[in-house]
């Protein structure tokens with residue numbers, strides 16, 4: 001994709017992928033999006049379609065059942081899905097970047113062989129449990145514990161707001177837990193918990209403002225016992241490892257947000273040409289045309305920001321600041337565009353079956369999940385030396 005930065009043109013294989021996912025979004029996702037949103041149902045048939053297309057394996061090597069692509073390919077797919085249905089896009093994003101990626105990045109060969117083929121094929125989903133009732137932005141406030149006893153980790157605690165954690169195909173939750181103290185500080189490690197383990201419970205799903213077709217639960221761990229081998233990565237490296245996962249994940253969330261922002265532009269252009277008021281299409285008023293021009297500018301700027309962050313990541317350069325900038329501007333572009341698109345649609349924009357109404361409810365979480373707007377600003381300020 002670095003070729004793109006030099007020529008302004010995406011290589012053919014990326015263009016082809018984007019087109020294939022765009023067709024799938026239009027023909028398979030869009031027709032059922034409003035219904036799943038209204039009924040708060042998980043779109044199993046859509047997830048199965050994404051699995052058949054290999055989307056859950058996009059950035060993983062073929063030896064683990066992946067498609068042999070890269071993280072930018074995943075971002076392009078998320079952008080196309082995000083235009084049409086953010087619930088479906090976040091299901092893919094969380095399944096890949098929070099579910100499978102920690103195992104690919106930090107797992108040993110045995111863990112990779114056991115988990116990756118089922119996750120990259122999309123037959124199973126994994127979730128990542130970091131957030132707790134008292135520890136979100138301040139994730140170091142983790143209270144969940146994992147005590148080592150006779151060759152087993154015994155896990156106790158609660159996680160909250162965990163995506164993909166309670167579906168019929170969720171087989172694994174990776175959790176951060178305090179495994180002791182080192183130099184007077186909490187030692188946080190990451191542990192793999194198969195969802196069939198006694199003592200693990202996915203509590204009833206949340207009633208959310210948006211992302212209604214995405215699966216989100218609080219989790220309870222009561223004397224959950226898993227073998228010593230389920231430690232993921234080095235003991236005590238849990239905090240550092242999840243920071244790396246979140247840095248990457250922010251580029252993916254930025255791509256999804258750009259999709260939402262662009263989806264709002266596309267719907268608004270269509271509507272502004274069709275809808276007539278005072279004897280002419282509303283788009284003939286500059287007040288409307290300029291609003292749409294500003295929306296297009298936001299989507300374009302945010303897309304450039306995530307392309308840049310992805311290019312740096314893929315070429316092995318530091319990308320923390322660029323990922324935070326991309327997440328910041330893209331999530332704000334999505335929210336701002338959703339508000340403007342709803343305004344352009346007038347009363348119809350307030351009706352749930354309209355795509356822009358869904359974007360209006362769905363986009364707010366983009367400014368909160370995988371690091372709030374304030375957390376991105378903290379990271380950018382820190383990188384600037386403040």
Ligand SMILES: Cc1cc2nc3c(=O)[nH]c(=O)nc-3n(C[C@H](O)[C@H](O)[C@H](O)COP(=O)(O)OP(=O)(O)OC[C@H]3O[C@@H](n4cnc5c(N)ncnc54)[C@H](O)[C@@H]3O)c2cc1C
Nearest residue numbers: 128129130131136137138161162163368369370371372374
């Ligand atoms: C639908 C959904 C899905 C999610 N999926 C997952 C998941 O799969 N896995 C997972 O682990 N988590 C998940 N989350 C949790 C999400 O990442 C957290 O909600 C988010 O990180 C914020 O944490 P918090 O809710 O505890 O808010 P808090 O951290 O309590 O923040 C509250 C407010 O205070 C601000 N704030 C906090 N500290 C500062 C500071 N130092 N300076 C300035 N402002 C500050 C925040 O920006 C925010 O505005 C999900 C959340 C939702 C709603």
